[in-house]
Amino acid sequence: MRQRPSRPRLFDALEDRTLLSVTPPTSVPGGALAPSVLGQSPGSALPTALVQTLQQLSSASNAEWFLSVADTVAGTNANVQNYAGSVVTDDRDSDFVAYKLSQQFNFMLPPGIQPADATTVLQAIAGAGSSGTGTDAAYLNAMVSINQTQISLIQQAMSQTTNPTLTTWLQSQLTSDQSHLAAVQSLIADPGTGVTIPSTPTTGSSSLSSADQNLLQTAYSMSNADKFTAQLTALIDGQTPASSSSSTSTPMAGSAAALSQYGMKLTGDHTIVNHAYETVAFATNTALQPSLPAAAIPNIQALMATLNTSGGQALTNGTVKTSNYETTYLTNNIAMHTDLYNLEASQVANVADPSLKAVIQMDIPSVYLHLQGAQTLLSQIQTSDVTSSRFYHTRAGAYVLGAFESLVSRMPSAAELDRYVRALRSGAGVQRVYVSIARSNSTAATAVQAMGLRGPKLSRYLLNTARASGWA
DSSP, X not given: OOOOOXXXXXXXXXXXXXXXXXXXXXXXXXXXXXXXXXXXXXXXXOOHHHHHHHHHHHHHHHHHHHHHHHHHHHOOOHHHHHHHHHHHHHHHHHHHHHHHHXXXXXXOOOSSOOHHHHHHHHHHHHTTOSSSTTHHHHHHHHHHHHHHHHHHHHHHHHTTOOOHHHHHHHHHXXXXXXXXXXXXXXXXXXXXXXXXXXXXXXXXXOSSOHHHHHHHHHHHHHHHHHHHHHHHHHHHTTSOOOOTTSTTOOGGGGGHHHHHHHHHHHHHHHHHHHHHXXXXXXXXXXXXXOOOOGGGHHHHHHXXXXXXXXXXXXXXXXXXXXXXXXXXXXXXXXHHHHHHHHHHHHHGGGOOSHXXXXXXXXXXXXXXXXXXXXXXXXXXXXXXXXXXXXXXXXXXXXHHHHHXXXXXXXXXXXXXXXXXXHHHHTTOOHHHXXXXXXXXXXXXXXXXXXXXXXXXXXXXXXXXXXXXXXXX
């Protein structure tokens, strides 16, 4: 009998092989190249005390940037808002230089607001009051404290170094913060008088194509909006969760730690990508406005308003009842990241500048994961909320759950579930409640007309939809 030729095995069985592992040689990063190419040798760390001072200074600068962005969005005095806008640009420029210096001198800076500055920021948010009308005054008072802190830290850092590059930078920072403080004091004395902060005008032209410039500005603005709301969330949910024994506490109190960690992660990620965008702009002489997208501003204003409904005072003692802050943040966050992901994914192939393309390619998976995280957290919070309703496990509750899932692709809040179940138990038919829920969404209302479900068929459909979404 003719023997069939055997094919070579593509993979050997694990037990037939002797697995070998090799440990790479140990080396200080950079090896022999660093001294000759970078002009630096290993072990060139700055003194610990100086690095700690520079980190505290960076946190204070982050707090100044954050509150200035907040006032440009929520302030009511045009003079104060114009000042805040100038500070945002000033802080962006100084932060970019600090980032480049941290690379040159091999030290790390925090991407967000550290605990030492968190109290000042939370007090400013609380000082806005229930209507938000105190935003400008609270902002100016906070800026006095922050700028005094920055000036003190700069003077401390200057006494800790003799390096000419760092000394030149610190002196420029001192001049800048002194001008910020003088302008704040002038506005406090007379809010009706405008102030001017010196700025450096852009000269020359960009080497980027107009399409690349537009994409860079759009992506950068959206990243700034994401960073601002992420930092706000890290601060708010970093406070002690409200006591569950309170009748006004939120069912999502247990998710506060997750929201805080999520906010800190996004703050760091967007700081990294912003520095990359700024590096591209610097290299190509491209003017880059540190603004927020116009379309995002109403959502950010609404987000901040959810805090003001509590009067804000509880922010400073860690007992804030954040109302629907978290669900508002995550809902807006999902929409914003969806838009950013679609923008970058659809445009990356058309980017001409290789460095900008590399940044976009790096950012796309990060944006995708941010989106997935927001969707997961929102689902957890919504589930925690709706299952707290005493009507959740009832058949009437299933009808309402099925209606929300089929019409608006989300779970109802506990309050919504209670309201519609009570309507059903008061005699309103399933069809009437279904249409009422649909009317809150024009697309859903059209879908109701197209489906044409009535009576028992509609009830069975809603029950099956609720079961498919996890109701039992």
